[in-house]
Amino acid sequence: MSRKPNKVISVPKSAFTLANDEFRAMLKVLRIEEGLSQSELARRLGLPQSYVSKYETGERRLAFLDFVLLCDALDISIVDFVKRFDQERRRPVAD
Numbered sequence: 001m002s003r004k005p006n007k008v009i010s011v012p013k014s015a016f017t018l019a020n021d022e023f024r025a026m027l028k029v030l031r032i033e034e035g036l037s038q039s040e041l042a043r044r045l046g047l048p049q050s051y052v053s054k055y056e057t058g059e060r061r062l063a064f065l066d067f068v069l070l071c072d073a074l075d076i077s078i079v080d081f082v083k084r085f086d087q088e089r090r091r092p093v094a095d
Contacts, residue, residue, distance in 0.1 A: 026084065
């Protein structure tokens with residue numbers, strides 16, 4: 001893994017960031033592309049529908065292992081999710 005020397009990255013303390021909004025939006029888009037309602041996705045995860053609703057609205061943050069299970073339920077690899085997320089984040093914003 002290549003590292004850039006002396007690059008400082010600041011980690012926001014708040015969950016309410018643009019990147020987090022984009023992350024949650026991507027999860028919702030993937031759910032919809034998969035043709036799943038929140039209830040159907042929750043059933044795949046073995047969790048209540050409110051779990052899906054809360055992470056989509058930002059009331060709940062996903063732990064990494066929850067994210068892994070979610071990717072499995074959405075039939076996308078973690079690598080493909082990260083690639084797509086990175087592409088979306090780098091896309092220029094239209095005026």
